[in-house]
Amino acid sequence: xxxxxxxxxxxxxxxxxxxxxxxxxxxxxxxxxxxxxxxxxxxxxxxxxxxxxxxxxxxxxxxxxxxxxxxxxxxxxxxxxxxxxxxxxxxxxxxxxxxxxxxxxxxxxxxxxxxxxxxxxxxxxxxxxxxxxxxxxxxxxxxxxxxxxxxxxxxxxxxxxxxxxxxxxxxxxxxxxxxxxxxxxxxxxxxxxxxxxxxxxxxxxxxxxxxxxxxxxxxxxxxxxxxxxxxxxxxxxxxxxxxxxxxxxxxxxxxxxxxxxxxxxxxxxxxxxxxxxxxxxxxxxxxxxxxxxxxxxxxxxxxxxxxxxxxxxxxxxxxxxxxxxxxxxxxxxxxxxxxxxxxxxxxxxxxxxxxxxxxxxxxxxxxxxxxxxxxxxxxxxxxxxx
Amino acid sequence: xxxxxxxxxxxxxxxxxxxxxxxxxxxxxxxxxxxxxxxxxxxxxxxxxxxxxxxxxxxxxxxxxxxxxxxxxxxxxxxxxxxxxxxxxxxxxxxxxxxxxxxxxxxxxxxxxxxxxxxxxxxxxxxxxxxxxxxxxxxxxxxxxxxxxxxxxxxxxxxxxxxxxxxxxxxxxxxxxxxxxxxxxxxxxxxxxxxxxxxxxxxxxxxxxxxxxxxxxxxxxxxxxxxxxxxxxxxxxxxxxxxxxxxxxxxxxxxxxxxxxxxxxxxxxxxxxxxxxxxxxxxxxxxxxxxxxxxxxxxxxxxxxxxxxxxxxxxxxxxxxxxxxxxxxxxxxxxxxxxxxxxxxxxxxxxxxxxxxxxxxxxxxxxxxxxxxxxxxxxxxxxxxxxxxxxxxxxxxxxxxxxxxxxxxxxxxxxxxxxxxxxxxxxxxxxxxxxxxxxxxxxxxxxxxxxxxxxxxxxxxxxxxxxxxxxxxxxxxxxxxxxxxxxxxxxxxxxxxxxxxxxxxxxxxxxxxxxxxxxxxxxxxxxxxxxxxxxxxxxxxxxxxxxxxxxxxxxxxxxxxxxxxxxxxxxxxxxxxxxxxxxxxxxxxxxxxxxxxxx
Ligand SMILES: Nc1nc2c(ncn2[C@@H]2O[C@H](COP(=O)(O)OP(=O)(O)O)[C@@H](O)[C@H]2O)c(=O)[nH]1
Ligand SMILES: C[S@@+](CC[C@H](N)C(=O)[O-])C[C@H]1O[C@@H](n2cnc3c(N)ncnc32)[C@H](O)[C@@H]1O
Ligand code: SF4
Ligand SMILES: [Mg+2]
Numbered sequence: 015x016x017x018x019x020x021x022x023x024x025x026x027x028x029x030x031x032x033x034x035x036x037x038x039x040x041x042x043x044x045x046x047x048x049x050x051x052x053x054x055x056x057x058x059x060x061x062x063x064x065x066x067x068x069x070x071x072x073x074x075x076x077x078x079x080x081x082x083x084x085x086x087x088x089x090x091x092x093x094x095x096x097x098x099x100x101x102x103x104x105x106x107x108x109x110x111x112x113x114x115x116x117x118x119x120x121x122x123x124x125x126x127x128x129x130x131x132x133x134x135x136x137x138x139x140x141x142x143x144x145x146x147x148x149x150x151x152x153x154x155x156x157x158x159x160x161x162x163x164x165x166x167x168x169x170x171x172x173x174x175x176x177x178x179x180x181x182x183x184x185x186x187x188x189x190x191x192x193x194x195x196x197x198x199x200x201x202x203x204x205x206x207x208x209x210x211x212x213x214x215x216x217x218x219x220x221x222x223x224x225x226x227x228x229x230x231x232x233x234x235x236x237x238x239x240x241x242x243x244x245x246x247x248x249x250x251x252x253x254x255x256x257x258x259x260x261x262x263x264x265x266x267x268x269x270x271x272x273x274x275x276x277x278x279x280x281x282x283x284x285x286x287x288x289x290x291x292x293x294x295x296x297x298x299x300x301x302x303x304x305x306x307x308x309x310x311x312x313x314x315x316x317x318x319x320x321x322x323x324x325x326x327x328x329x330x331x332x333x334x335x336x337x338x339x340x341x342x343x344x345x346x347x348x349x350x351x352x353x354x355x356x357x358x359x360x361x362x363x364x365x366x367x368x369x370x371x372x373x374x375x376x377x378x379x380x381x382x383x384x385x386x387x388x389x390x391x392x393x394x395x396x397x398x399x400x
Numbered sequence: 401x402x403x404x405x406x407x408x409x410x411x412x413x414x415x416x417x418x419x420x421x422x423x424x425x426x427x428x429x430x431x432x433x434x435x436x437x438x439x440x441x442x443x444x445x446x447x448x449x450x451x452x453x454x455x456x457x458x459x460x461x462x463x464x465x466x467x468x469x470x471x472x473x474x475x476x477x478x479x480x481x482x483x484x485x486x487x488x489x490x491x492x493x494x495x496x497x498x499x500x501x502x503x504x505x506x507x508x509x510x511x512x513x514x515x516x517x518x519x520x521x522x523x524x525x526x527x528x529x530x531x532x533x534x535x536x537x538x539x540x541x542x543x544x545x546x547x548x549x550x551x552x553x554x555x556x557x558x559x560x561x562x563x564x565x566x567x568x569x570x571x572x573x574x575x576x577x578x579x580x581x582x583x584x585x586x587x588x589x590x591x592x593x594x595x596x597x598x599x600x601x602x603x604x605x606x607x608x609x610x611x612x613x614x615x616x617x618x619x620x621x622x623x624x625x626x627x628x629x630x631x632x633x634x635x636x637x638x639x640x641x642x643x644x645x646x647x648x649x650x651x652x653x654x655x656x657x658x659x660x661x662x663x664x665x666x667x668x669x670x671x672x673x674x675x676x677x678x679x680x681x682x683x684x685x686x687x688x689x690x691x692x693x694x695x696x697x698x699x700x701x702x703x704x705x706x707x708x709x710x711x712x713x714x715x716x717x718x719x720x721x722x723x724x725x726x727x728x729x730x731x732x733x734x735x736x737x738x739x740x741x742x743x744x745x746x747x748x749x750x751x752x753x754x755x756x757x758x759x760x761x762x763x764x765x766x767x768x769x770x771x772x773x774x775x776x777x778x779x780x781x782x783x784x785x786x787x788x789x790x791x792x793x794x795x796x797x798x799x800x801x802x803x804x805x806x807x808x809x810x811x812x813x814x815x816x817x818x819x820x821x822x823x824x825x826x827x828x829x830x831x832x833x834x835x836x837x838x839x840x841x842x843x844x845x846x847x848x849x850x851x852x853x854x855x856x857x858x859x860x861x862x863x864x865x866x867x868x869x870x871x872x873x874x875x876x877x878x879x880x881x882x883x884x885x886x887x888x889x890x891x892x893x894x895x896x897x898x899x900x901x902x903x904x905x906x907x908x909x910x911x912x913x914x915x916x917x918x919x920x921x922x923x924x925x926x927x928x929x930x931x932x933x934x935x936x937x938x939x940x941x942x943x944x945x946x947x948x949x950x951x952x953x954x955x956x957x958x959x960x961x962x963x964x965x966x967x968x969x970x971x972x973x974x975x976x977x978x979x980x981x982x983x984x985x986x987x988x989x990x991x992x993x994x995x996x997x998x999x
Contacts, residue, residue, distance in 0.1 A: 212954075235950050275958040281958055338956075338964060342956060390949075390950065392952055392971075393925075393948060
């Protein structure tokens with residue numbers, strides 16, 4: 015038998031830490047603010063989940079681990095160390111395994127960076143969000159620009175690979191403002207940047223304000239498009255081209271973990287609200303865990319599993335996910351793989367107008383969005399999916 | 401069988417919301433016609449849609465027994481008719497079946513346009529009229545002023561008008577007594593051959609067609625074999641009864657009485673309102689004069705949003721047509737919208753009622769195209785062609801001239817809004833016929849093209865007068881004018897379902913308005929979309945929908961895949977509600993909303 019499809023994307027683990035110091039008004043992640051966290055109890059739950067998944071998916075080579083949140087930089091370094099150790103024991107790991115931790119750039123957290131490195135973390139992704147104090151306050155952030163830059167410098171010293179996040183297309187932001195800010199960001203010698211346009215998510219504080227007519231001065235689509243174009247331009251020139259819609263890095267510095275999602279690999283999801291995808295035999299499953307931290311914890315402790323739902327992903331849905339995720343990447347998707355996955359050849363008549371208009375291109379068996387098409391991906395997908 | 405002298409037949413005429421239905425409720429309630437526990441508000445408004453919109457659509461009757469002060473018990477037959485202008489002709493026919501009317505006027509509002517239209521019909525039908533001033537429980541009631549107004553404007557004596565509150569029940573006994581003492585008893589000959597008028601009919605899923613009748617001469621019994629003199633059909637009566645307002649069987653109906661019969665009649669189309677019903681064996685000598693059937697005046701296309709629903713739509717339209725002889729339909733094919741039906745209606749309200757019923761009772765999503773009137777095309781070869789659909793407009797060079805239907809519109813409006821009303825009528829190509837005052841209200845009469853009124857005239861009128869104007873109209877005939885077909889091109893392709901007929905002088909303005917509206921209604925696409933209005937190949941207005949420049953999810957990682965996939969599938973389903981024209985997708989609602997004018 016030929017090698018399983020997921021190996022085209024690789025295998026990783028996502029670990030969700032669901033706590034933050036404060037809830038940011040734009041954020042719809044599964045994050046909670048609590049008075050106290052019993053680190054030991056959480057550690058045991060994570061270890062138990064690692065064991066459960068290892069039993070189900072044994073022997074695979076693990077390419078990456080990602081501690082996401084929430085704010086994983088609130089984890090005690092000992093907790094991280096214990097989890098990383100158990101993972102290394104549970105699976106054979108790749109020589110170049112990437113182990114990332116998301117960190118908020120406050121001084122307290124920066125104080126733990128060395129501990130994380132000693133625990134086995136070799137990459138951090140920092141939520142700097144803005145290089146402008148007024149905007150940081152508006153975004154509800156607990157750190158200043160100066161504090162973030164100091165934390166970043168610490169990270170640079172401690173880790174080989176450092177990425178950071180910025181949110182742009184903020185209230186009242188102009189193209190000029192963003193040019194200055196991004197130029198400054200590019201001078202900071204990160205090897206990877208995630209540059210997200212602010213999305214107003216329903217159910218967040220920003221979402222409510224926006225629905226009630228508040229939150230004035232957000233850029234319209236045209237201004238958003240201009241900022242996106244500028245972002246591509248500046249990052250290209252700085253040698254950090256977009257390898258995905260919002261992610262920029264040179265070839266060697268791309269996030270291997272996130273590539274697993276976009277390349278439709280397999281990953282295990284551990285922690286409250288963590289999703290997973292994994293293949294067993296010829297079936298591919300989507301897994302979910304309980305969203306509420308306490309519920310998840312009790313599930314793990316009482317039933318020996320945090321998983322709350324497992325559904326088979328049909329070949330057709332696999333195809334849709336592959337398109338949806340894969341076309342985010344500059345490298346695009348492999349039409350031959352799409353056909354193997356779904357059993358049907360891609361209906362290329364639907365591609366024709368999009369190719370003619372310059373939004374998609376085909377090279378060999380690869381289909382990808384052009385620079386003009388990528389910012390319109392949702393519109394393209396509405397045409398492509400059945 | 402009731403003695404003629406103890407029967408009174410009447411209708412209630414009123415402007416909308418002046419309290420006709422509430423008064424009917426009180427009359428029914430006070431006479432114990434309906435047990436208290438079965439009483440509900442607006443009891444004569446049977447259908448859901450009527451209840452929701454608060455309008456009465458079909459002619460309804462109810463038989464009330466009233467023990468009067470003279471010690472006799474009287475049979476009172478009320479025919480309740482719709483007040484809306486779309487059904488004016490229906491009303492005029494039902495009026496022939498009764499001898500008197502209660503003229504209900506809201507004492508806080510005074511005479512309104514429909515008051516006038518409806519009372520003139522009652523006068524035309526030789527009715528005795530009893531004025532009733534309603535809502536005198538309200539502090540704003542001005543009964544004396546309104547009495548004066550009735551005398552001034554309508555020209556009938558209002559000094560004996562009865563002051564009531566249909567809401568509290570005040571004065572209702574006086575109304576009942578006045579029906580007996582002030583309205584005439586019907587005339588008729590019990591021994592003459594049967595002569596009954598077919599007042600209305602409707603389809604009932606259990607009984608088949610139910611025919612509402614008014615007996616003029618003779619007696620009709622269950623089991624009788626009868627003939628409809630116009631249509632020639634002969635039937636045996638299965639069921640004979642009266643409405644109280646529920647159906648109640650009765651052995652016979654004699655002169656002056658109103659009731660219903662069923663006779664295994666399959667469809668409403670087999671009956672003709674105004675027809676004369678007589679016995680098959682012993683026929684009456686002369687038939688009643690009868691009525692012209694009512695004619696649809698407004699046409700539009702109805703297309704299923706989902707083309708797979710076409711057969712369902714056909715079935716639903718056929719079923720509705722069984723029950724509504726005034727609604728016409730024929731199959732239509734549109735290059736833009738595929739298969740559908742061109743349907744004719746008595747007016748816009750009628751259109752909305754039918755469309756809502758199709759959507760609601762039959763669960764079909766519809767695209768409604770621009771309402772149009774019937775144009776008369778006088779061709780150069782002398783032929784006269786009726787045009788129901790602008791899309792069918794022949795080559796302009798073959799046409800000598802075009803005639804359009806015109807109406808006489810009566811509008812009553814408080815003085816302060818008069819200027820706006822005159823502007824609106826003028827903008828819609830109206831010609832003023834009259835302007836007088838009834839108290840502080842102006843009454844303007846305009847000659848207007850129906851075409852300018854069918855779509856949103858009433859909405860505009862309501863909005864410029866903050867709801868204080870009232871409006872009624874009647875058709876007055878055809879007149880030639882400079883009318884042309886205007887096409888709309890979306891992305892260079894003509895969309896036939898958006899074609900309209902316009903006056904040449906207003907074409908630029910309408911064209912601009914439609915292009916601007918479509919620019920708002922059609923979502924941005926990945927390419928820019930020119931929208932043009934054209935007359936015979938010449939572009940007279942244009943707009944451009946700029947290309948969509950950004951529509952992408954900023955963050956999408958492993959945990960987002962499921963949610964984003966669902967969202968995408970939902971958007972995809974939303975797209976199915978659009979119609980594809982070349983590469984452009986037009987939302988279903990755009991076809992009608994494109995016509996809405998802001999002034
Ligand atoms: N205060 C008051 N309200 C009334 C009276 N009669 C009717 N109404 C209200 O006026 C509105 C219109 O009444 P309705 O009977 O539906 O009017 P229709 O359109 O002529 O049938 C309803 O809200 C009634 O409750 C009345 O005598 N006094
Ligand atoms: C899991 S979150 C947070 C990581 C970390 N807790 C922090 O806030 O620094 C990852 C990133 O998503 C981005 N993000 C979150 N909500 C967003 C939104 N509504 N619009 C755009 N970007 C958002 C932020 O840049 C954030 O750093
Ligand atoms: S953005 Fe980061 S810190 Fe803020 S609430 Fe979300 S996960 Fe927590
Ligand atoms: Mg009513």
